[in-house]
């Protein structure tokens with residue numbers, strides 16, 4: 166391992182999620198076990214977070230656009246955990262520095278156009294150097310990506326068949342961060358929606374199937390016989406499905422290189438889709454309301470006075486739900502898979518706490534800890550690198566750490 170001053174630097178540590186990563190590291194790592202530091206653009210803010218949490222760690226300061234200062238931070242650490250978003254605005258220099266210095270990287274972006282740009286700019290170099298650049302390690306898209314991975318592996322290892330299809334059904338309760346809203350608006354304002362709508366935006370071109378239409382995002386409420394419930398399109402689906410399809414494509418490529426097809430590929434004809442599950446007796450009303458509400462919001466954003474009205478009273482960057490709302494939140498991701506022999510497998514990933522904060526913080530902090538504490542055991546050994554997904558870059562090691570951190574993760578017939 167490269168000699169570094171720190172194991173992990175938490176960049177963006179003064180933000181709403183960033184502060185929670187500081188608390189997570191303070192509460193979940195033993196003294197001396199992990200050498201970590203806080204970083205961001207504003208020393209005063211970082212000092213007040215450090216005092217509030219009551220930890221004795223170094224503070225490193227660099228604006229995200231200051232290449233030299235970012236280099237100085239990134240070169241000192243084995244892993245960067247980045248929560249400073251919108252990532253399309255603040256993330257470029259940090260990832261570029263990670264690739265230059267062979268520093269592993271995780272973040273909580275859901276900005277798929279930016280992830281596509283990272284793949285185009287950095288995948289080749291990071292793959293050649295064995296540097297793991299792993300975006301989307303928050304609520305989007307860890308449960309979807311690990312869920313599809315575990316179901317596909319179960320078919321291969323327990324049944325000896327390929328996985329043909331996985332469907333994920335989400336239910337969740339929680340709040341909403343100003344930073345998340347700012348990131349969504351940034352994609353919208355840059356005119357990136359066409360890219361967002363591409364079901365294979367993150368795939369290598371040669372892995373895009375001819376029947377793209379079969380993989381388009383659901384747009385309407387529908388009654389799903391498989392779970393006997395009404396469903397609506399899940400609002401994170403356009404992010405999560407792209408990550409799962411990238412995992413499928415990367416595993417397929419790894420399998421072809423390593424001549425280990427049965428171990429790595431999900432199967433040639435794999436499909437993945439996800440939904441918001443709406444419980445009876447008002448499931449049909451909830452699903453229709455969800456679809457109608459999303460259409461109204463999309464329409465209002467195009468009319469400046471309506472947009473201004475809509476955004477009034479919404480959380481601003483730096484703010485988010487109360488502690489009470491975050492504690493009361495929860496999520497469930499039910500998975501249903503079909504094998505090439507027609508048999509079914511079920512899975513479940515679930516946890517207490519607001520998905521966008523509590524779960525996201527657990528997902529991304531445990532992802533970073535995989536890269537520090539379990540590096541030698543990661544899938545693909547120490548050689549694997551590139552712009553990866555949580556399943557390809559962290560796989561079973563992350564599953565084990567999340568279970569150890571109290572998350573329910575089950576898969577079976």
Ligand SMILES: NC(=O)c1ccc[n+]([C@@H]2O[C@H](COP(=O)([O-])OP(=O)(O)OC[C@H]3O[C@@H](n4cnc5c(N)ncnc54)[C@H](OP(=O)(O)O)[C@@H]3O)[C@@H](O)[C@H]2O)c1
Nearest residue numbers: 179180181182229249250303304305342344345348482483
């Ligand atoms: N994957 C998920 O499930 C999930 C969940 C929640 C959030 N997110 C994403 O995470 C990101 C952060 O969310 P949040 O709620 O924590 O937002 P936030 O509170 O607004 O935090 C933004 C962070 O970016 C930093 N920043 C702003 N300008 C900067 C600059 N020029 N240089 C360096 N840092 C700069 C801020 O620093 P200051 O404190 O100095 O202003 C702050 O630390 C968003 O993109 C959001 O979409 C993802």
